Amino acid sequence: MDATAAQLIGAGLACLGMGLAAIGVGNIFGNYIGGAMRNPSAADGQFTRAIVGVAFAEALGLFAFVIGILLLFR
Template sequence: MEADAAKLLGAGIACLGMGLAAIGVGNIFGNFLSGALRNPSAAKEQFTNALIGAALAEGLGIFALVIAFLLVL
């Protein structure tokens, strides 16, 4: 019984990574938009970098979700 509680607690803590990944993606695109408004001519070149950064952040969020599922099983 205590092992089940520990597994669920660990899965809940792993799920924090998904929320933090969402915050990271928001920061990435918020800073991109701020920079694009300051220098519109450089926005086109930097959009690819913003997408790569968002993909990496989301990848970490998905990894946290997989770890949470593995802990629950």
Template sequence: MEAEAAKYIGAGLATLGMIGSALGVGLIFSGFLQGATRNPSAAPGQFTNLILGAALAEALGIFAFVIGLLCLFA
């Protein structure tokens, strides 16, 4: 009984990394929009960096989710 409760607590703690991922993506897009409104001519050059940063941040969130699932079902 205690082992199962510990498993659920561990899975919940492992998925807290998704909060950081959501905050990271929000900050990335916020910074891009602030920079694009200040200097619109530089925005197209930074778009690839925006997509790369968002993809890496989302990958960390997905990794945290997978670790949480592994805690539950492995």
């Protein structure tokens, strides 16, 4: 296998984390909406926790993107 091909495959595999982060954000907000529909009075107190969860998931997605870019242009 050529070194360039291996580099491109590694960068593509590293970028899978971005898609998985998007799935995580969908799960967080889906569960938040489900909980808010069951107990609307507690929805305001849980919104900040949902936002923190989204921030962590997006940070991991950005980290995967940066690693992919570093592998691609190294």
